[in-house]
Amino acid sequence: MPLVLKQFIRDPFAHFILIGAGLFVLYGLVNDKEVAPNRIFISEADIQGTANQWQQKWHRPPSESELLKVIERQIREEIYYREAQALDLGRDDPIIRRRLAEKMEFIASDLLVPSDPTDEELAAYLAANPDKFVSPVRLSFSHIFYSADSVSRERQSNQETLLTRLNESSDPQAYSGLGDSFNGKQHYEQIADYQIARIFGRRFEEQLIALPVGQWLGPIESGYGRHLVRIDDRIDAKLPPLTEIRDKVLPYWRAQQQQRSNDSLYAKLRENYQIVIMTKPSQILEASLASESQGLDGSPETVQ
Amino acid sequence: MNKSILMPTLLGMTIAATLSACSPQKSEETQSAVEQSTQAVSSPEATQDASGTDQSVAVNPTKDVYFGETHMHTAFSLDAYLGGTRLTHEDAYRYAQGETVNLMGRELKRHRPLDFIAITDHAEYIGEMYTNLTEGAKGHDQELLKELRGMTDIKDREAWFMKYVISSNRGANPAHPPFFTGPESVKSAWKIMQETADRYNQPGKFTALKAFEWSGAPQGGNLHRNVIFRGAQVPDAPISYIDTNREDGLWQWMALQEAEGMQLLAIPHNSNASKGMMFPSVDAEGKPIDLEYAQTRQHFEPLMEMMQVKGNSEVHRQFWPEDEFADFENADSIQKSSGRTFHKKDFVREGLKMGLAYEQSLGVNPFKYGTIGGTDNHNGLPSAVAEDSFIGAHGADDGSVESRRTGAVVGWIDGKDLSIGTLAAVWASQNTRSGLWDAMKSRETYSTTGPRIKVRFFGGVELPANPKNGRELVQQGYDLGVPMGSDLPSIGAAPTFTVHAMKDPDGANLDRVQIIKGWVDVKGGTHEKIIDVVWSDKRKMGEDGKLMPVGNTVDLTTAQYTNTIGATALIGSWTDTEFDPEQHAFYYTRVIEIPTPRWTTYDAVRNKLPLLDDVQASIQERAWTSPIWYKPAG
Numbered sequence: 009m010p011l012v013l014k015q016f017i018r019d020p021f022a023h024f025i026l027i028g029a030g031l032f033v034l035y036g037l038v039n040d041k042e043v044a045p046n047r048i049f050i051s052e053a054d055i056q057g058t059a060n061q062w063q064q065k066w067h068r069p070p071s072e073s074e075l076l077k078v079i080e081r082q083i084r085e086e087i088y089y090r091e092a093q094a095l096d097l098g099r100d101d102p103i104i105r106r107r108l109a110e111k112m113e114f115i116a117s118d119l120l121v122p123s124d125p126t127d128e129e130l131a132a133y134l135a136a137n138p139d140k141f142v143s144p145v146r147l148s149f150s151h152i153f154y155s156a157d158s159v160s161r162e163r164q165s166n167q168e169t170l171l172t173r174l175n176e177s178s179d180p181q182a183y184s185g186l187g188d189s190f191n192g193k194q195h196y197e198q199i200a201d202y203q204i205a206r207i208f209g210r211r212f213e214e215q216l217i218a219l220p221v222g223q224w225l226g227p228i229e230s231g232y233g234r235h236l237v238r239i240d241d242r243i244d245a246k247l248p249p250l251t252e253i254r255d256k257v258l259p260y261w262r263a264q265q266q267q268r269s270n271d272s273l274y275a276k277l278r279e280n281y282q283i284v285i286m287t288k289p290s291q292i293l294e295a296s297l298a299s300e301s302q303g304l305d306g307s308p309e310t311v312q
Numbered sequence: 313m314n315k316s317i318l319m320p321t322l323l324g325m326t327i328a329a330t331l332s333a334c335s336p337q338k339s340e341e342t343q344s345a346v347e348q349s350t351q352a353v354s355s356p357e358a359t360q361d362a363s364g365t366d367q368s369v370a371v372n373p374t375k376d377v378y379f380g381e382t383h384m385h386t387a388f389s390l391d392a393y394l395g396g397t398r399l400t401h402e403d404a405y406r407y408a409q410g411e412t413v414n415l416m417g418r419e420l421k422r423h424r425p426l427d428f429i430a431i432t433d434h435a436e437y438i439g440e441m442y443t444n445l446t447e448g449a450k451g452h453d454q455e456l457l458k459e460l461r462g463m464t465d466i467k468d469r470e471a472w473f474m475k476y477v478i479s480s481n482r483g484a485n486p487a488h489p490p491f492f493t494g495p496e497s498v499k500s501a502w503k504i505m506q507e508t509a510d511r512y513n514q515p516g517k518f519t520a521l522k523a524f525e526w527s528g529a530p531q532g533g534n535l536h537r538n539v540i541f542r543g544a545q546v547p548d549a550p551i552s553y554i555d556t557n558r559e560d561g562l563w564q565w566m567a568l569q570e571a572e573g574m575q576l577l578a579i580p581h582n583s584n585a586s587k588g589m590m591f592p593s594v595d596a597e598g599k600p601i602d603l604e605y606a607q608t609r610q611h612f613e614p615l616m617e618m619m620q621v622k623g624n625s626e627v628h629r630q631f632w633p634e635d636e637f638a639d640f641e642n643a644d645s646i647q648k649s650s651g652r653t654f655h656k657k658d659f660v661r662e663g664l665k666m667g668l669a670y671e672q673s674l675g676v677n678p679f680k681y682g683t684i685g686g687t688d689n690h691n692g693l694p695s696a697v698a699e700d701s702f703i704g705a706h707g708a709d710d711g712s713v714e715s716r717r718t719g720a721v722v723g724w725i726d727g728k729d730l731s732i733g734t735l736a737a738v739w740a741s742q743n744t745r746s747g748l749w750d751a752m753k754s755r756e757t758y759s760t761t762g763p764r765i766k767v768r769f770f771g772g773v774e775l776p777a778n779p780k781n782g783r784e785l786v787q788q789g790y791d792l793g794v795p796m797g798s799d800l801p802s803i804g805a806a807p808t809f810t811v812h813a814m815k816d817p818d819g820a821n822l823d824r825v826q827i828i829k830g831w832v833d834v835k836g837g838t839h840e841k842i843i844d845v846v847w848s849d850k851r852k853m854g855e856d857g858k859l860m861p862v863g864n865t866v867d868l869t870t871a872q873y874t875n876t877i878g879a880t881a882l883i884g885s886w887t888d889t890e891f892d893p894e895q896h897a898f899y900y901t902r903v904i905e906i907p908t909p910r911w912t913t914y915d916a917v918r919n920k921l922p923l924l925d926d927v928q929a930s931i932q933e934r935a936w937t938s939p940i941w942y943k944p945a946g
Contacts, residue, residue, distance in 0.1 A: 061455055064490040103465075110464045140412070157848075157879045191766075191782035191814060191881065202410075206424065206764075209817030231817030232880040255511075259406065263414055 048086055050079060058082070116273055125261055131250050133261045138247050140260060144200035145217055148241040151194060151226075152187035156233035167227055171236060174224040183224075188233070198243065208232070366744040369516035374786050375739040375756065375795075377766055378748060380428035381408070381694035382579060382736045383525070383538050383617060383686025387445060388501060390437040390477060392690040394460075394469040395707025399692025401431055401505055405512035405520060408694045415691060416711065418703075422696070424764070424818075427743050428519035429694040431505070432538040432686075435524045435550035437477075438505075439498035440491055449500070451493035460491075466708040470722050486554050498549045506546055513544075515744045522546050522745075526562050526578070528553040532650040533587035535559055535580070537613075538686070539566070542575035542749040558596035560605075563612050577753055579684060581617035583663060584625040585646050588655045591663035591679055606670060606678035614797075615752055616660055616681035618759045618936050620688040620733045621705045622646055622725050626936060631656040635842060636858070637826075637904060640931065641731035641761075649723045664939060665830045665838035668896040671943060672832050682755025682797045682938030683900070687733025697735050697762035699933075700871075702911035705730065713915050717924060728912060728927050734759040737766075737935070739795065755797025760935040763816035767825075769796040769901050771940040775808040777885045782812045785883065796900075797938035802945035806891040809940070811845060812883045813903040821878025823848060823862040823904040823932060827886055830939075831897040845901075846884030849877060864907040866930040871909040871917040873930075878906035893944060900939035904932050 058078055062070040070078070098104040125133075134141060154167070174182055184194065192207055205213035209231035219225055221242050227234035250257065365371065385392040386400055396416055399407075407413045410425035433441075443451045444460060451457070456476065463469050476489045502524075509520040522541040529535060537559065539550070551565045559580075566576055583590035595605050618626055623643025631654075632638040647653055656662050660681065667679030687695060689705045696703070704710035709721045716727040737758045740751040751757060758767055768786055772793025779785035789795060789810060800807055815822050824847035830840045844859050851860045865874045888899070907930040909917075916923045923929050 057455065064456065107464055111462075114464070155880065156875075157881065189781040189783070191812070202425065205818075207817065210423070212817070231815060231819070256411070259402070260412070 048083055050083070055079065113270075116270070125258070125265075127250060127254075130254065130257050130261055133264065134247070134250055134253075134257050137260070141253055141256060142245040142247050144202055145245045146198045146200055146243040147204065147216065147239055148197045148199070149195070149216065149237055149239045150183055151190075151238075152183050152236040153190035153194075153232070154227065154234045155188040158188070167234075167236060171224050171226070174236070174238070183236075183238070187236075190232075195240075198241070208235075365746055366515045366742060369742045369744055369747075371741045371747075373741060374790060375741055375751070376743075378427035378519075378738045378740055378743050379695070379764055380426045380430075380519075380736050380738070380748075381686060382430045382521075382523070382540065382684055383432050383581060383620065383688050383733070384429070384692070384694045385433055385525075385688070385690045386431060386692045388433040388438050388441045388505070389525075389690065390434065390441055391473065392433075392692070392707065393441060393444070394473050395690055395709055396466070396711070397691050397707050401508040402512075404429065404431055404692050404694050405508070405518075407692070409512075409518055413692075415693065415703075416707070420693065420703075425518075426695055428521060428738075428748055430521035430523035430538065430540050431509075431694070432523045432525040433505070434527045435552040436486075436527055436554055437489075438501035438524075438550070439493070439495070440489065442497045442501035442504070443491070443493050446500075449493075449497065451491065451497075454491055456489075456491040469708075486557060488554055495549065502546075502549050506544075510544060513745065516742065519743055519745055519748055521748065524550040526551060526553060528557050528559065528562070530557055530589070531587065532652070533589040534582045534585040534652075535589060536582065537562060537578040537580050538617075539576055539578050540749065540752070542746060542753075544745070545574050547572070547574070560596050560608070563608050566612050567608075575749070575753075576612075577615070577749070578613050579615045579617055579686070580613060581620055581686060581688065582622055582625065583616070583658050583660060584623050584628070584643065584654060585652050586658055587652055588657055591657050591666050601670070601674075601678060603674050603676055606674050606676040609678045610676060610680045614680070614682055614755050615684040615757060615938075616663075617686045618660060618683045618734060619731065619761065620686050621730055622688060622721075623729070623731055625658070625660050627659050627661050628654055628656075630654065631659065631662075637902070637932065637934070639928075640934070643725055643729045643731055645720070645726035645729045646724060648726075661828065661830065661840065664898055664900075665832070665840060668830060668832040668898065669836050669838055671896050672836060677896075677941070677943075680941065682752075682757055683759050683936045684738075684752065684757050685734030685736040685759030689733060695733070695735055697732050699732060699762060699909060699911045699931075700914050702730075702732055702914070705733070713919050713921070716915060717912070717921070728924050730911075732762060732911060734761050735764070737764075739768075755938040756795050757797065758935055758937040761933040763819040763905060763933050763935075765816055765819075765822070765903055765905070765935040766814040767901065767903050767935050767937055768812045769809065769937045769940070770794065770811075771798075771800055771807050771809045771899060773800075773803045773805050773807050775810055775885070777808055777810075777887060779810050779812070779883060779885060782814070782881075782883065785810050785812050794940060796940060798940055800940060800942040802893070802943075804893050806888050807942070808885055808887040809845075809899055809901075810883075810885045811901050812881070813901075813935070814881045815879075815905070820873060820905045820908045820933070821848065821875045821880060822882050823878055823906050824859065825882050825884065826902045826904070827899055828902060829888065829897060829899050831892075831895045833895065843886055845886045846882045848879035848882065848906075862906050864930060866907050866909050866913075868909075868913060868923060868929050869917070871914045873906070873908050875906075895942075896944065897942045898939035899942075901935075901937045903935040905934060907932050 055075070059070055059075060062074070062078065092098070098108065170186070201213055201217055204216060212228060212230035212235070215228040216237060216239070219237065219239055221239045224236055224238045226236040228237060384404065385397070386404055387393050387398050388401070399413060399415060403413045407420065407422065408426040408429045410422055412419050412421040443449045444457050446452060460472065463472060476491070480487045480489050506522060509522050512518065513520040522544070524539055526537045526539060547569055551562060556562060556565065562578065566578065569576055580590060593600060595601050619641060623646055624641040627635055627638040628642050629639035657666065663679045664681065667677040670679070671677035687697060687705065689696060691705055691707050704716060706721045709719065710716050710727050710730060716730065719727045721727065737760060738748050738751045739756040740747040768782065768789065770785070770789030770793040774792040775788055779788065794800060809827055811825050811827070813822055813825050825845045827843045827845050828840065829843065830838065832838050844853070847859055848862060853859055863877045865876060866872070910928055910931045912924050912927050913929045915921070
């Protein structure tokens with residue numbers, strides 16, 4: 009294949025023009041049919057296609073009478089289809105409406121797949137959406153565990169005096185061996201926030217991460233009981249450079265572009281319609297607003 | 313009539329667009345790609361020693377537990393695609409690691425990343441799906457596939473599936489559907505999967521195990537197996553039931569791969585739907601199973617999936633009326649289709665017992681199954697196992713509250729009977745392909761119905777009773793006994809079993825830990841016994857030998873529970889004083905949570921709908937460990 013043609017075939021904009029042109033031609037043909045509504049044209053290719061489908065399905069070619077029967081059935085369908093269209097029967101049929109609308113949306117979103125982004129575009133996306141890509145917060149911390157399975161009031165008051173004692177102690181290891189036996193470590197070194205959540209539970213991690221460094225505090229609650237804690241060191245979250253996480257950013261960028269394209273297409277289409285809403289919907293609705301709780305607030309649903 | 317303004321609008325838009333569109337992959341089917349794919353796909357694992365242990369990752373000799381998925385489908389499974397699934401392997405790996413994916417217009421993200429997944433698309437149609445998904449692939453534009461891609465209604469898709477796929481695959485000689493373009497398409501699909509797995513596999517952080525599902529179902533009885541490879545090396549195509557329709561054919565193929573230097577294992581599942589064929593007394597030819605059959609099966613199949621979205625296979629209340637926890641996700645409606653009537657021998661506990669009887673008569677246990685979890689999700693979402701966020705597992709069939717309450721996954725199960733899947737838990741020395749696979753092979757695994765319960769289980773004559781804490785139990789367990797999944801050595805004295813269970817730190821407290829013992833007498837009769845080993849809230853054992861129920865804090869009007877009952881951790885031991893050194897036996901543990909709302913209750917409360925009266929409103933989630941076995945000497 010000549011190089012120029014190859015390049016042309018790879019060029020997204022060329023595709024776009026070609027598709028558009030194709031659609032216009034098709035559009036013209038459809039309009040033609042509207043001019044001659046009583047003509048049904050069965051081409052050689054149509055018949056060949058019908059015969060092929062028969063072959064695929066039954067693993068043998070059709071006989072002439074079989075083929076004629078299928079074609080007659082197609083003609084019948086076409087006639088009733090056109091009559092139904094002429095009467096606009098699809099208009100009030102919710103299934104047909106939904107299906108056509110879905111088809112249109114489907115085709116449109118297929119045509120609007122974004123091309124490959126430049127590094128600048130990705131960097132801009134990364135800068136605008138840092139939350140998705142930051143490295144975890146890492147903490148070094150020590151803790152004294154009191155199991156929820158054996159709580160007593162006496163021990164709780166002891167915890168307060170213990171806190172004071174530990175904070176006044178000159179021995180940083182003074183906590184060692186205190187409290188109940190925890191099935192894990194009493195001191196963690198540079199452990200990532202999500203790992204803390206995994207071992208202790210999410211609520212514990214959220215509370216711990218908000219505490220200042222260098223002081224015995226608490227108690228804070230985990231899935232297993234209460235903990236006195238001291239954060240010994242903290243490494244804050246940071247955004248890695250694009251070069252390190254390009255593969256991670258790309259799918260997010262694509263999803264966003266796709267969404268934007270779909271939205272902007274819809275907006276453009278909508279501009280062509282004059283939309284009149286006679287009454288405020290809120291006036292129609294009673295105070296009892298039906299609540300569909302799932303997935304309507306725009307934020308990702310979290311699953312376990 | 314209205315004139316469409318879409319086309320001019322499209323043309324007028326300034327957004328650059330390409331045609332690659334609905335295909336997640338660009339065509340790989342260039343000459344060179346096909347040539348490459350005919351050779352074994354392999355990529356070097358990170359530095360390995362002779363045993364295959366990854367030297368670049370730290371090894372913990374007392375093991376860590378890793379949670380993940382061993383059974384799930386993406387758009388490369390034809391049935392999943394028909395359900396509307398468009399998520400690919402790429403999406404599944406991203407979702408597993410806590411990134412956001414888009415499922416039919418909904419943004420989904422899991423707040424607890426997984427440690428590993430094995431994507432197990434049906435090997436049968438990956439070639440067809442490659443052709444269908446890949447613009448420019450040979451045969452992409454054939455009428456049947458255009459029809460497939462154009463269908464938007466689930467009913468049409470189901471009809472299409474019955475017409476072109478089911479009709480060709482349920483018979484004695486299953487065949488590819490008419491839109492199959494040839495073995496090169498299978499290789500192309502398989503190659504994409506392997507490359508994606510290698511790209512996402514990060515030793516020590518996240519493991520992408522290479523896998524597929526062989527979906528044999530002679531006479532509609534479910535004999536499906538998930539096949540998981542140890543390393544990066546795989547053959548140039550998987551085997552499907554079109555190649556061989558029986559499990560012995562699968563094992564022959566696996567033996568060939570072993571001869572090529574690969575290591576692989578198979579995990580059967582849904583024994584509940586096997587029509588008596590999962591734990592058979594005869595082989596595929598109808599001959600009584602023999603020593604060779606038992607050896608082969610045990611060699612290739614160390615694990616069984618205990619429960620998945622289509623029901624619990626441990627036990628069924630109808631056959632185990634004495635087991636007060638047997639009435640759990642029994643999925644009775646799968647009996648409505650395809651003549652799948654339940655038999656006692658379809659359930660894992662019975663299979664384990666029959667295995668002992670065969671071991672006594674043949675010398676080898678053909679059903680020596682450890683326990684693993686999986687979902688069988690057909691929506692591209694690995695281990696989406698939380699009751700409070702169940703969104704269905706099969707795309708459109710169960711993707712809405714209404715369809716789950718009143719509909720069905722056609723040919724399989726009523727929506728309301730769906731049981732969500734189970735989570736796989738693996739005690740491994742490192743989170744790598746070899747580390748996880750070796751632990752699976754040695755059965756040091758368990759499954760949970762969703763919560764991240766942690767459970768350790770050891771057995772041995774010398775194990776001290778009443779371990780003080782988890783650390784001591786683990787140390788003594790490895791030093792003086794054997795862990796879950798292993799064999800007790802021949803012994804003359806009663807073994808002691810130690811168990812430590814910790815609740816999910818974000819979940820519900822624990823009710824109790826049980827040990828289930830199965831054994832066989834000299835005449836070959838099998839027996840079982842359930843022992844409550846340790847429980848919460850200082851409850852007294854009743855005179856009938858039953859422990860008082862733990863209670864129930866679930867508020868059915870809000871779908872909330874409280875951890876005011878139950879324990880955060882349970883540790884204890886049990887010595888089998890009835891132990892007879894002449895009897896083959898197994899022991900596995902079941903850890904039971906306090907009651908929490910079932911997904912149907914969350915659906916009802918959130919949508920202000922009445923509770924369904926024929927499903928349980930609250931359930932006791934649980935974990936099952938692999939058994940420890942005992943075989944008499946001689």
